[in-house]
Amino acid sequence: MSDVLTKIQNWYQSQCDGLWEHGHGLTIGTLDNPGWSVEVELKDTPWEKSVWEDLVFERSPNDWVNCKKKGSEFKGYGDVNKLEFILNHFLAQVSRT
Numbered sequence: 001m002s003d004v005l006t007k008i009q010n011w012y013q014s015q016c017d018g019l020w021e022h023g024h025g026l027t028i029g030t031l032d033n034p035g036w037s038v039e040v041e042l043k044d045t046p047w048e049k050s051v052w053e054d055l056v057f058e059r060s061p062n063d064w065v066n067c068k069k070k071g072s073e074f075k076g077y078g079d080v081n082k083l084e085f086i087l088n089h090f091l092a093q094v095s096r097t
Contacts, residue, residue, distance in 0.1 A: 004087045011094060020044050028083070035064075036083040038076040040090060048072045052093050069093070 012026055024041035031037055042048050052074075058064040067076040067089050074093070076086035 002084070004084050004091070007091050008087055011091065015045055031077065035077060035079045036086060038074070038083070038086045038090065040074040041072065042069070042074060043072040047094055050093075055089055065089075 008026070015021070015024075024043055024045075026038070026040045029037045029039075042050075049072075050069075052069040054069075055065060055067040062079055063081075065076070065078040065082050065085060067074070067078075067086060069075075074090055076090060078086050
């Protein structure tokens, strides 16, 4: 298993307290342009009210990322090669705050 998947699994497990996982979580999906979406509900976590810088770039139609935290939710989107990049960006944010 890749390092980023192990870290995401560990992060998710560390949030599971018998309550949080019933109403919140992490979703990885696909986009039709094509690309990836990663959405993480941060309500009732230490990061719920933290402020994160947006990470947005579009170098070409096949090289782009848009990661933002709005309210208590992280939303990351990117081209088909950016899933690991988005997950690593999320992990970097939760490890610094």
